[in-house]
Amino acid sequence: MAAKRESGSGGGSILQFAPFQSSVDEGFWHRLSSLKLNKLGIDESPIPITGFYAPCSHLQVSNHLSLLTESLPSDSDEQSSTAEISRGSRNKCTVPGTLYNSNTLESFYTIDKQSLLKQEAKKIWEDIHSGKAVEDSTVLSRFLVISFADLKKWSFHYWFAFPALVLDPPATVVDLKPASLWFSSQEAESVSAACSDWRNSSLTADVPYFLLTIAPNSRATIRHLKDREACEGDGQKLVDSANICLGWGDHQCVPNTVGWELNKGRKVPRCISLAKSMDPTRLAISAADLNLKLMRWRQLPSLNLDILSSRKCLLLGAGTLGCQVARMLMAWGVRKITLLDNGRVAMSNPLRQSLYTLDDCLNGGDFKAMAAVKSLERIFPAVAAEGVVMAIPMPGHPVPCQEEDSVLDDCRRLTDLILSHDVIFLLTDTRESRWLPTLLCANTNKITITAALGFDSFLVMRHGPGPFSITHDVKTEAVNGLSADMDNLGLNNRDGGQRLGCYFCNDVVAPTDSTANRTLDQQCTVTRPGLAPIASALAVELFVGVLHHPKGIYAGAEFANSIDSGSSEQPLGILPHQIRGSLSQFSQMTLVGHSSNSCTACCSTVVSEYRKRGMEFILQAINHPTYLEDLTGLTELKKSANSFHVDWDYESDNEDDCVEI
Numbered sequence: 001m002a003a004k005r006e007s008g009s010g011g012g013s014i015l016q017f018a019p020f021q022s023s024v025d026e027g028f029w030h031r032l033s034s035l036k037l038n039k040l041g042i043d044e045s046p047i048p049i050t051g052f053y054a055p056c057s058h059l060q061v062s063n064h065l066s067l068l069t070e071s072l073p074s075d076s077d078e079q080s081s082t083a084e085i086s087r088g089s090r091n092k093c094t095v096p097g098t099l100y101n102s103n104t105l106e107s108f109y110t111i112d113k114q115s116l117l118k119q120e121a122k123k124i125w126e127d128i129h130s131g132k133a134v135e136d137s138t139v140l141s142r143f144l145v146i147s148f149a150d151l152k153k154w155s156f157h158y159w160f161a162f163p164a165l166v167l168d169p170p171a172t173v174v175d176l177k178p179a180s181l182w183f184s185s186q187e188a189e190s191v192s193a194a195c196s197d198w199r200n201s202s203l204t205a206d207v208p209y210f211l212l213t214i215a216p217n218s219r220a221t222i223r224h225l226k227d228r229e230a231c232e233g234d235g236q237k238l239v240d241s242a243n244i245c246l247g248w249g250d251h252q253c254v255p256n257t258v259g260w261e262l263n264k265g266r267k268v269p270r271c272i273s274l275a276k277s278m279d280p281t282r283l284a285i286s287a288a289d290l291n292l293k294l295m296r297w298r299q300l301p302s303l304n305l306d307i308l309s310s311r312k313c314l315l316l317g318a319g320t321l322g323c324q325v326a327r328m329l330m331a332w333g334v335r336k337i338t339l340l341d342n343g344r345v346a347m348s349n350p351l352r353q354s355l356y357t358l359d360d361c362l363n364g365g366d367f368k369a370m371a372a373v374k375s376l377e378r379i380f381p382a383v384a385a386e387g388v389v390m391a392i393p394m395p396g397h398p399v400p401c402q403e404e405d406s407v408l409d410d411c412r413r414l415t416d417l418i419l420s421h422d423v424i425f426l427l428t429d430t431r432e433s434r435w436l437p438t439l440l441c442a443n444t445n446k447i448t449i450t451a452a453l454g455f456d457s458f459l460v461m462r463h464g465p466g467p468f469s470i471t472h473d474v475k476t477e478a479v480n481g482l483s484a485d486m487d488n489l490g491l492n493n494r495d496g497g498q499r500l501g502c503y504f505c506n507d508v509v510a511p512t513d514s515t516a517n518r519t520l521d522q523q524c525t526v527t528r529p530g531l532a533p534i535a536s537a538l539a540v541e542l543f544v545g546v547l548h549h550p551k552g553i554y555a556g557a558e559f560a561n562s563i564d565s566g567s568s569e570q571p572l573g574i575l576p577h578q579i580r581g582s583l584s585q586f587s588q589m590t591l592v593g594h595s596s597n598s599c600t601a602c603c604s605t606v607v608s609e610y611r612k613r614g615m616e617f618i619l620q621a622i623n624h625p626t627y628l629e630d631l632t633g634l635t636e637l638k639k640s641a642n643s644f645h646v647d648w649d650y651e652s653d654n655e656d657d658c659v660e661i
Contacts, residue, residue: 027069317427324536396512464500
């Protein structure tokens with residue numbers, strides 16, 4: 001602080017010190033925002049901070065005290081960040097401070113500023129009398145800041161205070177002369193050399209207050225304040241830059257305090273807005289994550305945003321469901337999305353499929369997968385979206401010999417895509433188009449979510465783990481042939497519980513061509529417009545639930561009000577297997593369907609056959625309608641059912657004979 005004098009009422013000169021001038025780097029506000037969102041939440045506890053200043057030699061200019069990024073602890077490790085700034089340098093001297101960050105603008109303006117100032121003054125007063133200020137003189141320059149961070153608008157209100165003790169009576173200047181009149185030329189040279197050595201030493205560069213002694217031989221020495229007693233009474237000239245050891249009065253009586261910084265001569269806080277200076281993409285990222293991070297303040301502290309942002313999601317189908325699911329995934333913080341579709345945007349699509357506009361329909365229509373990616377990037381530039389134009393090979397749609405190589409290439413490409421993604425969404429509009437992805441997901445044990453629509457009903461479900469997800473050498477067993485024991489093994493999870501089924505487990509027929517010989521209303525997915533958003537939202541919520549469940553893909557089906565659901569332990573509530581809803585009844589129910597050893601897509605027989613024969617098996621399943629039923633035993637099952645006769649007893653009136661099936 002720069003010293004100055006002012007005429008007193010008695011004609012003397014009152015000694016005054018010019019306070020610091022505050023300066024806040026943008027990095028400080030970015031660090032505070034991150035700290036508030038990721039760690040502090042609604043906690044308003046005082047935050048230790050560190051200010052920095054460079055000593056200024058100009059008589060009329062005060063030192064600037066700056067707050068930088070490293071002034072605050074990081075949002076990951078407070079202690080490590082504190083260690084980084086434990087020592088300063090000659091041009092970056094440290095000062096301890098305290099930040100009081102309010103949760104609302106109203107509480108910022110109503111905070112008791114005088115009480116806070118008195119608290120800081122009391123700390124300084126106690127440090128003087130306890131001797132702490134002699135050991136560490138930086139505490140004499142402590143400061144405080146009150147602030148409010150508007151994280152939606154990126155504006156920050158703040159007010160600095162540099163506490164100064166008001167002495168009564170005030171200190172007066174006895175005599176003021178230039179240093180050249182106090183020191184001889186030899187002493188002045190020695191003082192200058194001693195100051196340079198003190199400032200250049202890494203041990204003392206940021207020590208603000210010190211003692212200066214000049215021996216009779218004109219040799220100057222700079223010492224720490226704690227060495228004062230050793231310097232007195234030996235005939236040396238003594239200069240104390242702090243004057244904290246002289247007549248500070250009663251320990252119990254804390255002097256009055258001033259120190260709130262003026263803003264253009266007025267006692268008002270300052271405000272800065274960073275929104276206009278920020279890169280729009282960075283601003284979009286911060287805004288996109290704001291809702292999710294606010295969830296962790298109160299409602300959902302255990303929400304894992306890292307696991308959401310790192311997962312790669314593959315959406316098979318970029319129609320009504322695919323568009324909605326992609327939007328919902330981004331809202332949950334998913335940043336890696338791949339959309340697969342071979343269709344083009346038609347004029348009838350934009351009203352129902354939220355990622356498309358009229359421009360996407362012109363000139364024959366853009367490919368849906370590519371148009372969807374462009375739309376996602378316009379909505380959120382930081383998304384890592386990719387479009388894949390490809391048809392999914394399907395059972396019941398025979399492949400001519402000349403097209404076999406192309407179809408097999410599509411099979412291999414789909415296999416690679418599923419392997420390279422963490423979560424697969426089955427959002428296509430035909431049953432048979434879901435068969436190959438279901439088989440590949442069961443083989444690789446991927447999290448798989450299906451959403452399917454009727455006219456006024458929907459199904460949303462998560463597939464269970466694959467039949468060989470437990471620790472067995474499946475390849476060896478497959479080569480040797482799978483017995484009935486292995487079939488039973490494929491019905492169980494690795495924890496011994498019954499494995500949840502896939503989309504095809506409840507069917508008794510293999511998937512076939514569902515579009516042939518159909519009228520237009522039967523070929524198109526004709527649904528009530530409100531159905532797709534509901535099903536899409538539930539599909540994404542189900543996916544988020546799987547990620548946050550401790551058992552993940554192996555979690556059993558949970559129901560509301562069930563003792564075994566464990567919903568009280570899960571942050572997002574229950575994790576069902578299937579959700580079926582009806583708009584005509586405005587109803588929704590959760591169901592469970594366990595895996596079937598005759599499933600045409602995920603049973604151990606089918607998966608092991610795929611592992612043995614690979615693309616040859618897929619081609620046979622596509623070209624021969626009854627192959628999957630023959631392989632899984634469904635053909636024999638249907639024959640047995642047809643030969644089964646039931647004799648009805650019409651004479652019995654006993655209601656006890658009725659059996660609920």
